[in-house]
Amino acid sequence: MKPRQALWRMVRATPKLYVTDIVLQLFRSAIPLLPALVVWKVLDQYSHGSNLTSGVWVMVGLLAGIAVARVTVLLMSVAMDAEVESAVGSMLMRNSFARILDAPGAAALRKPVGDVVSRLGGDTTTIAEMFVYALMVAGAGVQALLAVIVMMTIDPLVTLVVFVPLAAAGVLINLASSRIKDYHRASRLAAGEVSAFLGDAFNGVQAIQLAGAQRPIIARLTSLNEQRRRRTLRSRLFTETFMVSLWTNTAHVGVGLVLIIVAGQMNEGTFTVGELALFVAYLGWIADFTSLFSQNLAMYKQSVASLNRLEEILPAGGSLACLTTSASTRLVDVDAPRRVPLMCLEVRDLTFLHPNSARGVHDVSFDVQRGTFVVVTGRVGSGKSTLLRSLLGLIPLQGGEIRWNGELVTDPAQFFVPPQSAYTPQVPRLYSDTMRHNILLGLPEDDERLRLAVRSAVLEQDIDHLEHGLATLVGPRGAKLSGGQLQRVAAARMFVREPELLVFDDLSSALDVDTERRLWERLAEVSGRTCLAVSHRRVAWERADHIIVMADGRIEAQGTLEDVLRASSEIKHLWHEEGA
CATH class of the missing domain: 3.40.50.300 (P-loop containing nucleotide triphosphate hydrolases)
Incomplete structure (x- = not known):
């Protein structure tokens, strides 16, 4: 089973949970588009000399109502995100642990205990967070689509031009996707080596003391920690600092292009102040979507690596299908076996x-x-x-x-x-x-x-x-x-x-x-x-x-x-x- 098939199987295990989250994400993403529409109309009326005395309070009331609705939906959405993250993490951890426990008693773990614990914690968290981000991307994608439709009705040419830097950034991110996976695997491998070494050291404290090996053990731990620090830093610099800064600067470039292109149109009166305010606001939301999409792409690559790492700790015969088996993640009371007196x-x-x-x-x-x-x-x-x-x-x-x-x-x-x-x-x-x-x-x-x-x-x-x-x-x-x-x-x-x-x-x-x-x-x-x-x-x-x-x-x-x-x-x- 391929990693993407395993991830889709997890969605199919609890579809209602994901559908509910997506619906909330759609409302969460659509509501923030409304204030820019209100401001657009108000500024255009004001620029044409209309009296806003009576309309100010209407605008304030609309913005306040929108804010309340947004906060309400946001809280509901965050709570549902936590449910999704918990369900994914619990399923992976439960199935991994159950498979290990089901193995014959004489079968040793395929990895050191410390490394297994690290994978059950860190790698399941990576995959669970990817699912939450994917749902956020779905909502942000609809938000960006609506924003583009509105912008196209105002000025198709300006809308198309500002997408050039966004498209270029997308190509760069796609080219970097394989390196994202490699950096994450190296980072998680280093973390697992530290956990495994600590587990072995704690289990052999007496042997270390009797051999007088405290200094070499500490030196080895220091070396492993330094290796983990370098790999983790490289992974984060590439997947977070580089990518986030790329999308942030792309959004700024887009705003600059809008200002340059519409400057002449505003002098001629064919492009209004309200429309400029709307373009600037919507460009920010579109940039947020592209940023989230790039981060989620990185997280997907990391999740593939994490799924493979979880598969590695399963006993012989274990596979990704075992990890994504649909089963209740809640503990239930199990009836004790019926006593059968031995004759x-x-x-x-x-x-x-x-x-x-x-x-x-x-x-x-x-x-x-x-x-x-x-x-x-x-x-x-x-x-x-x-x-x-x-x-x-x-x-x-x-x-x-x-x-x-x-x-x-x-x-x-x-x-x-x-x-x-x-x-x-x-x-x-x-x-x-x-x-x-x-x-x-x-x-x-x-x-x-x-x-x-x-x-x-x-x-x-x-x-x-x-x-x-x-x-x-x-x-x-x-x-x-x-x-x-x-x-x-x-x-x-x-x-x-x-x-x-x-x-x-x-x-x-x-x-x-x-x-x-x-x-x-x-x-x-x-x-x-x-x-x-x-x-x-x-x-x-x-x-x-x-x-x-x-x-x-x-x-x-x-x-x-x-x-x-x-x-x-x-x-x-x-x-x-x-x-x-």
């Missing part, structure tokens, strides 16, 4: 291979019965995390099937969410908020439910030692917590949702043996809890009802601890390594 989870021949690689999982089959503790183990790279991710729909299945109580799960990504299941990855994500809000994550306050979740996660003693308890701010990505605390907060987030299936990916990697033992013991205290966990610890194996041993993406053995110790060389190796 048996059946996995058959599950297969997923990473792109351009033979690594992954092959033909994995196992069952998880209600109330059991199933542990997946194996060496690094054996496919444990890939198994969990493919089961939960975080990466697309390439083969096999999953059944919940015998019913086929056709869309794992939509099914394996609370209250069916909850998942904690190897590196949990927390938000820069309080510990309470990180655990609840939108759930209504329930002190007893929260207390039980905290206890199950073996967090109560940690919270008692924090200055503000559950109200403690955890910092960006939980930076104020230890690795073990971060994992247990994520576990509490799972427990508070009381899912049918708890899925842990190496939760114990940052826990000491005693803490992990207590966590598994408390997990078993609640009757009916079903758990599928990746772990390499003996304490987990000893409590497990069923162990799955992975090797090279396949199940080498499964069964009780005694069964796998007897059948699997992998777990024998891990057993002795763990005990060493």
Whole structure:
């Protein structure tokens, strides 16, 4: 889909909004033409010796009424412009974000996080502002057309002559359009590089401090900012200063030509003072239209660049069509999935291979019965995390099937969410908020439910030692917590949702043996809890009802601890390594 088709598709998504705005723009643009008509007639009457004593108040009344009407329509039009800008920006941001969230969980962003945020903010704003200017240009175009018609009825030759400099300026602007797009893309690219660098620097503060790299980091940031300043300055000088000054001076040239041409006619009485006043006033409005048109042309070129930049952050398969899909931009309440009590989870021949690689999982089959503790183990790279991710729909299945109580799960990504299941990855994500809000994550306050979740996660003693308890701010990505605390907060987030299936990916990697033992013991205290966990610890194996041993993406053995110790060389190796 071409950019102009994508932009037109956005208009078609909410046509009533744009039609309303255009109607208001027409009134907003037509009303300012009326005062010049009133002044034209009044000055001509006065120049012919008419007595204006009785007509002055009529003129004042007309101009006052016109002013009130203009202000009223202007306020309505500005409000509608804001609606259009909000609708466009919201649609682009919502669709971009939704597409990113719909991507498989293992798919990394195509651009750094800081750059993605910059594009979602700056580039969507550029496109939204272009739409508003386009509607203003439509109204100003009708205004200019009406002005030209009136001027042509007065003197066609003068009207045509004053359009020569305007036409020349239009040719110059058209020739410069490709450079406008290039300058804007370079400016936005530099801004994205600064945002991306800041995002990486904030995420790696500790590494920067340990390496003593503060000065080089600041020097690099200074260099990127200087590059952004130069590119932004060049873009603005060209698209704003050069173009605006060109159209402003063009209008002045037009007024000068009118004065030169009509000077003789005024001496002969064939061109009146009122007509001169009208020409000067209308030339200003025509110049405004051409100025707006040139600015909108520049903004269109910038918007094409911005659309392409938004397309670049979409996951594989994303396109401009995804960005301009018609959908409500308002948040709505979504009903939670209906709880389906787990009796048996059946996995058959599950297969997923990473792109351009033979690594992954092959033909994995196992069952998880209600109330059991199933542990997946194996060496690094054996496919444990890939198994969990493919089961939960975080990466697309390439083969096999999953059944919940015998019913086929056709869309794992939509099914394996609370209250069916909850998942904690190897590196949990927390938000820069309080510990309470990180655990609840939108759930209504329930002190007893929260207390039980905290206890199950073996967090109560940690919270008692924090200055503000559950109200403690955890910092960006939980930076104020230890690795073990971060994992247990994520576990509490799972427990508070009381899912049918708890899925842990190496939760114990940052826990000491005693803490992990207590966590598994408390997990078993609640009757009916079903758990599928990746772990390499003996304490987990000893409590497990069923162990799955992975090797090279396949199940080498499964069964009780005694069964796998007897059948699997992998777990024998891990057993002795763990005990060493």
